[in-house]
Amino acid sequence: DAGVTQSPTHLIKTRGQQVTLRCSPKSGHDTVSWYQQALGQGPQFIFQYYEEEERQRGNFPDRFSGHQFPNYSSELNVNALLLGDSALYLCASRVDRIFPNEAFFGQGTRLTVV
Amino acid sequence: AQTVTQSQPEMSVQEAETVTLSCTYDTSENNYYLFWYKQPPSRQMILVIRQEAYKQQNATENRFSVNFQKAAKSFSLKISDSQLGDTAMYFCALTGTASKLTFGTGTRLQVTL
Numbered sequence: 001d002a003g004v005t006q007s008p009t010h011l012i013k014t015r016g017q018q019v020t021l022r023c024s025p026k027s028g029h030d031t032v033s034w035y036q037q038a039l040g041q042g043p044q045f046i047f048q049y050y051e052e053e054e055r056q057r058g059n060f061p062d063r064f065s066g067h068q069f070p071n072y073s074s075e076l077n078v079n080a081l082l083l084g085d086s087a088l089y090l091c092a093s094r095v096d097r098i099f100p101n102e103a104f105f106g107q108g109t110r111l112t113v114v
Numbered sequence: 115a116q117t118v119t120q121s122q123p124e125m126s127v128q129e130a131e132t133v134t135l136s137c138t139y140d141t142s143e144n145n146y147y148l149f150w151y152k153q154p155p156s157r158q159m160i161l162v163i164r165q166e167a168y169k170q171q172n173a174t175e176n177r178f179s180v181n182f183q184k185a186a187k188s189f190s191l192k193i194s195d196s197q198l199g200d201t202a203m204y205f206c207a208l209t210g211t212a213s214k215l216t217f218g219t220g221t222r223l224q225v226t227l
Contacts, residue, residue, distance in 0.1 A: 031213075033214060033215075035215075035217075040219075040220075041219055041220070042118075042120075042205050042207075042217030042218050042219050042220050043159075043205075043215070043217050044217075045214045045215065045216070048213070048214060056212060056213075056214055058214070088157060090159065092159075092215070094213075096213075102161050102164070103161075103215060105151075105158055105159035105160075106158065107156060107157050107158045108157045108158070110157075
């Protein structure tokens with residue numbers, strides 16, 4: 001079992017550009033959540049996807065959007081990048097029908113906006 | 115709204131000694147769960163221990179145990195017989211029925227020889 005995998009591991013983008021980050025959940029998991037972790041801070045919840053729908057959303061602007069595919073994998077898109085979007089982006093997966101089962105995290109994508 | 119507060123930005127402990135990391139939280143929910151996650155330099159969040167709020171008994175996992183004080187909304191982590199591999203960032207986290215995790219700002223733990 002490969003666990004949660006995220007790609008790419010590192011990314012450098014220019015202000016104003018758009019970026020797409022990808023996440024494959026752990027086998028058997030159907031719910032994917034995305035978190036933003038700024039340097040020296042704890043992760044902040046962005047949104048959660050289940051059954052290809054955004055089920056919950058944290059306090060992030062509409063520039064942040066996502067998608068979940070039928071195979072449960074997910075993408076995080078960020079438009080009009082700002083310097084403040086530089087952070088580690090973490091993906092976590094779990095099984096929805098079991099609460100509060102453990103959320104498994106990927107190793108994250110380090111995004112640097114210059 | 116849920117909040118998690120970790121007031122110790124950094125801690126240091128000698129190998130084989132015991133260290134306690136503090137965490138306080140706030141939530142309006144009755145059904146919630148608390149976690150301690152470890153984040154080593156590899157960046158991957160690893161679950162250390164979990165506690166169901168409805169359970170009075172404190173959770174233990176090998177060298178890791180918690181002191182859960184529900185009335186005080188306190189959830190501290192005790193690491194016994196500290197090992198060099200315990201060096202990492204430790205995050206306290208809370209989840210309720212919404213299932214999203216709310217994290218604290220973390221405590222950087224350094225285990226020294």
